[in-house]
Amino acid sequence: MEEHYDLLVIGAGHAGVEAAFVGARLGLQVCLVTLAVEAIARMSCNPAIGGMAKGHLVREIDAMGGVMGKVADATGIQFRRLGTKKGAAVRSRRCQSDMDNYSRVMRALVEQEPLIHLRQDRIDRLVLDGQRVAGGQGFSGRVYRARATILTAGTFLRGLLHIGMTHFAGGRLGDVPANTLSEHLLELGLPLGRLKTGTCPRLDGNTIDYAALEAQPGDEHPSFFSFETPPHAVEQVPCHITYTNERTHEIIRSGLDESPLFSGKIQGVGTRYCPSIEDKVMRFPEKLSHQIFVEPEGRHTTEVYPNGISTSLPFAVQLAYVRSIPGFERAEIVRPGYAVEYDYLDPVHLYPTLEVKALENLFFAGQVNGTSGYEEAAAQGMVAAINACHKILDRPPIILARDQAMIGVLVDDLVTKGADEPYRMFTSRAEYRLLLREDNADLRLTPLAAELGLISPERGATVAAKKVAIENELQRLTETFVRPVAGVLDWLQSRGSAPIVNKTSLAELLRRHELDYADLAPLDEHRPTLDAEIVEQVEIQNTYSGYLDRQADQARRLREAEAVELPPDIPYRELPGLSNELAGKLAAVQPRTLGQAGRIPGITPAALQVLMVHLHRRRAENDAK
């Protein structure tokens, strides 16, 4: 039995749903296959979206017409802005989600989209047309033919769950794994590797003594992810904070002989970014206490997620150490913590479009590419789908640059450096961080999204108008001057700001730490009435103008190196002057541009020169023909 679609998306997690919506936005028929329709966009780990760097990704996804930000806004039960005492480039949003509601709302959106066809099945094999992938075949016997296929398998490929020395097959606690597909991919020659991640024991909130914990409420005025979510009040639920202690650590140390992690039973590589509590205790013995962030999982459940004590220790040890923690003395564990080992594809085997180099028309996105995090997964889902659809529609690949989007940094890092441990986004990974702020994600990416047809032309026009308004106001402030006359000097003194000596532009005054845009109103007679978000941009861009200019100058250098394209058929191993090691690296990555080649670890300036010589010889030969 065969069904025909344009795009097949295998997996309906955070990567899969974004991918499916991109296909629908571009007018294609999308088949979205999941192991369980009630588990669409499930939060397998903690019930939160965003946070530092991850919040940037959500804002970018939203700026490009994605769904994660909107659903997070609709289902958030607590909203916080992080880094508010710091500069604009390092602020981020985070929300606590009602995780069941998140999944439900996402399912409703999927079901309401006529171009997305939702199917529950387990894809066991790909349909091959030579070396080209032409869809997938389900355990049910159904065959889903498609012109492009995106695999978003998460942790389900040969997923193996560990609790103490017990282990069992599963993609997630309570869910079956996808083992047949994994074997099929290995047969097709994909060099799958093995990674490990873990999660916390979930506690029954009725058994927690909240009075003993420190409460952390949300912000008074919630900051939403989506540029299209209007300000509104939300009834918020607090998080709580508690700490482990020496007794906790003692219990953990005594249980290590039954730890699959320390006994060598787990082979997969874990992440330094999300260590288990037994890892933390062993690696930082001098730290006598670790913070636990108690996150509510929803409005209608008492279950909580004690973030910070992920573990794969035996259940009895889990219960003992949990109960050694203040506030948890009588806590009951609803679901035990566990580690999961799974197959992944080192993303160095992918093009920057996330297409598999060895299998045409097959794209990989999300955790299966060696990343961690819902947001990282969703971002890849978008990138893979845009490029899969563009391939179907015979449009050029869309690769976001490192100075354009955190998503661009994420994908470029993955395909250029590969992932030998789960990759998590950090703002420090972005060398142009000052440009890639979460406040300007719309200015950076919405015009592109409009051009690609991912959002409505109206939304594109709104952002274009916003951009003009910001530029006009910046210009006006630069050209509006005040003079050192009595009225101005008195005013400055009243604000605790140094006197001016010469005539001074408002732009310059606004750069002073102690003055903001609203403050300057008395000195600014002809000020136009502007939206708050335009004022915010004016303040940020004006305050950091010197740094932004320098960073833009660095980015200009990047663009030049990115402009030199490397054809895919360069015979790296035959080029005189390249060592075997470097030729091997270049052949594996197949960099698309000279700039990307330069970012491969170990590549030297001399190696880049060899590539340039080759390019010119080629050009000369082509000219001669």
Added chain:
Amino acid sequence: MPLPTQRDTIAALSSARGPAGVALVRLSGPEALEIGRRLFRPQKATDELAPRTMILGHLLDAAGEPLDQVLFVYFPPTGSYTGEAVVEFHLHGGPVIVEAALDAMLAGGARIAEPGEFTRRAFLSGRLDLSQAEAVAELIHAKSLVAARAAHRRLTGALSDKVDRLRDLLAEALALCEADIDFPDQDLGAIDPAEIVGLIDRADEVVAALIAGHARARALAQGAVVALAGRPNAGKSSLLNRLAGARRALVHETAGTTRDLIEAEVVLAGVPVRLIDTAGLRHTEHEIERQGVDLARETIAGADLAVYLIDGTNGRCADDDEHLAALDPVRTIVVWNKADVSAPGEDFPGPALSAKTGAGVEALVARIVEMLGAGEAGGEALLASVRQRELIQRAAARLQAARAVAGNGRDFELAAFELREAADALAAIVGETTTDQVLDAIFSRFCVGK
């Protein structure tokens, strides 16, 4: 790895290094003509800077002071080696002049060319044909590269060690900034800005020592120019002969014997020095001698160090005061000669010697070496090239800026930006990137994660 950009204007010495008759310094890039024009004053004010024509004139330093008499040639992009605007200066071949010329070009907005960059630009713009491009490929063939790199490693191992230490300090400072930025919600404890500033200060000390050692490194690598100055018959030629250990200069009782320049290459306490005996400084009506005096003044101004001799038999006179007032005190040693005949008074601050007997000459040598920054006290001699010095100075400037913004405890992202620029400059010396190094530093130091 930072990639050089095409839009920068680059400058470099294109002829062989070391003392030579003529040196060729080349500028290439969009601003080559503008920078070159600012640094050049034609001999005849009426001269137009016609393309492809050698024009005689003076090369000026950044302050507009003449450095050397030179030939200037401008090649428009259509017919230049690189396919960009190119300006060439043909200088006198002293390494000191070459370095001063490069300094002036850097101050004018150029940057030092990466090795092979002129050629790279040439074939990027299609100026080199296939065979020439292959010749470039031969040059960078792995076999010879390995040899070149091995040599480089041997030569710069000590520098690499220093740079590695600096990068560790910067990675540590960055890790503090980045942990504070990327893990705002973790119980890291407040990051103390003083700790970041402390690391920056430690890095700054290393940088300062490297820069201080540059003078010594350069002196050791290229030799320094020391001009002997003074009124006629102060004993300059005798001193040159004494230092050179041979009768090179004509020594005569008649004042004004040395009209041209007499030079001697000598090694003073292990430091190669070019000694220049100049004409005696005095007012004269004699045309040829007057030219000699003018030349002497120019030479003294261009030297790394001037040794000004007081004729002990006459003592320090008003003329000496006048001449000394025109000299840079930081680069001048005032010496009392003929101490065997007439000893200086208690108040004379400088060394006293007798060029004739040799008494006191050793002390002068020690003083010269010290003043050149070439002694042990001058720091470790690690930064030999202008390129390395430029990169280290860039790092030093960024460290200053980082310290200024880190101190307030609020702008760690700006401090990180400056520290990364400093780290990039250092990475350009040893050729590596730093992001992973910083993440490693974060995760080895902090227990973070969600």
